[in-house]
Amino acid sequence: MTTAAPPKRLFADRVYGIGTEAAFALGGLIAQVEAEGERVIRCNLGQPDFPLPQHIKDAVKRAIDDGLTTYCDPQGIPELRASVARSLSQKHGLDIDPSRVVIYPDGRPPIGFAHMAYSDADEEVIYPSPGYPLFESFIPLFRCIPVPAILREDDGCGLTREVLAPLLSDKTGLIFLNFPSNPTGGVATREQLKDLSELILEKTTSNVRVYSDESYEAITFDGDEHISIASMPGMEARTIIASGCSKTYPWTGGRVGWAVYPTRLEAQAARRLAINYFASIPLYNQWGAIEAIESPLSAPAIKEMVDAFQRRRDVVVSGLNAIAGVTRILRIPQRGRSAECHGRFRRVRQTPS
Numbered sequence: 121m122t123t124a125a126p127p128k129r130l131f132a133d134r135v136y137g138i139g140t141e142a143a144f145a146l147g148g149l150i151a152q153v154e155a156e157g158e159r160v161i162r163c164n165l166g167q168p169d170f171p172l173p174q175h176i177k178d179a180v181k182r183a184i185d186d187g188l189t190t191y192c193d194p195q196g197i198p199e200l201r202a203s204v205a206r207s208l209s210q211k212h213g214l215d216i217d218p219s220r221v222v223i224y225p226d227g228r229p230p231i232g233f234a235h236m237a238y239s240d241a242d243e244e245v246i247y248p249s250p251g252y253p254l255f256e257s258f259i260p261l262f263r264c265i266p267v268p269a270i271l272r273e274d275d276g277c278g279l280t281r282e283v284l285a286p287l288l289s290d291k292t293g294l295i296f297l298n299f300p301s302n303p304t305g306g307v308a309t310r311e312q313l314k315d316l317s318e319l320i321l322e323k324t325t326s327n328v329r330v331y332s333d334e335s336y337e338a339i340t341f342d343g344d345e346h347i348s349i350a351s352m353p354g355m356e357a358r359t360i361i362a363s364g365c366s367k368t369y370p371w372t373g374g375r376v377g378w379a380v381y382p383t384r385l386e387a388q389a390a391r392r393l394a395i396n397y398f399a400s401i402p403l404y405n406q407w408g409a410i411e412a413i414e415s416p417l418s419a420p421a422i423k424e425m426v427d428a429f430q431r432r433r434d435v436v437v438s439g440l441n442a443i444a445g446v447t448r449i450l451r452i453p454q455r456g457r458s459a460e461c462h463g464r465f466r467r468v469r470q471t472p473s
């Protein structure tokens with residue numbers, strides 16, 4: 121007697137494995153609680169509660185009025201790629217050609233594309249934990265092996281050589297890093313990045329890529345400096361630098377982000393995926409992004425937002441420190457770098473507001 125084959129399932133196998141960002145799921149619940157008259161302070165999404173600055177709004181409106189509402193270069197318009205290349209080269213001391221830049225609907229698609237492009241089935245994908253969920257949630261879709269790099273409070277939630285070293289092997293397909301970090305806010309010091317890059321260059325072959333998610337590059341506190349691992353010797357050729365407009369300008373609804381690839385060949389591969397998935401990013405928003413990057417009005421708007429975030433951070437941290445049993449954080453700035461030392465029963469150093 122033959123047994124009947126199980127009926128075909130609705131979805132392909134891979135769909136049942138894919139995870140997602142729970143932060144969005146909370147949105148409905150929050151709306152429900154608000155509808156009942158409660159006031160909610162939203163901490164579910166990394167969405168700055170500051171408006172898009174006027175000069176960026178004006179640039180978008182001008183572009184729409186000029187009829188810039190069509191398809192355009194799937195890699196991103198040359199003017200925006202040139203702005204991104206120039207500003208990141210200047211900021212990190214790199215030499216980025218615009219042909220290595222791809223413009224995306226902000227920070228999520230380049231994460232998925234990196235999984236798709238760089239890690240074969242059964243290869244290992246290293247990602248920070250705790251970390252932004254998308255680094256991990258794509259892993260089952262591509263049948264790769266998750267290798268969490270546990271961020272320890274004792275290391276200031278930065279990633280150290282000691283933690284990364286045992287995770288690297290000849291099965292490593294892709295390494296995700298995220299500084300400033302979601303959710304910890306940890307910022308890697310220059311020395312940590314130097315250590316990590318030396319380790320990566322020593323222990324992996326030249327085709328292993330580091331995906332450096334720098335979405336929160338503008339949001340650092342206590343005078344911390346954002347440094348890209350791509351600026352460490354030998355790392356520009358190994359690193360994909362990704363960031364965008366969402367958190368910096370603040371413009372989560374604009375959906376304009378970018379990734380800088382180590383080579384033109386890799387940017388071309390990403391361009392092909394972009395054509396297949398979304399064809400191009402709204403032209404008018406790309407002109408808004410150029411204004412955001414180039415205008416001298418952006419820096420003071422960003423400063424006002426980050427200063428407000430720092431004041432709020434200080435209030436929340438001191439409140440947390442007042443709760444018995446909650447671990448406290450002591451920050452000890454040192455000459456030329458900032459070091460963090462975390463320990464129980466210590467007081468956080470307050471920044472004057």
Ligand SMILES: Cc1ncc(COP(=O)(O)O)c(C=O)c1O
Pocket residue numbers: 165166225226227228252298302333335364366372377
């Ligand atoms: C670390 C990190 N990367 C990427 C993103 C994606 O955001 P967006 O697509 O708006 O750039 C987020 C969103 O919160 C994030 O926290």
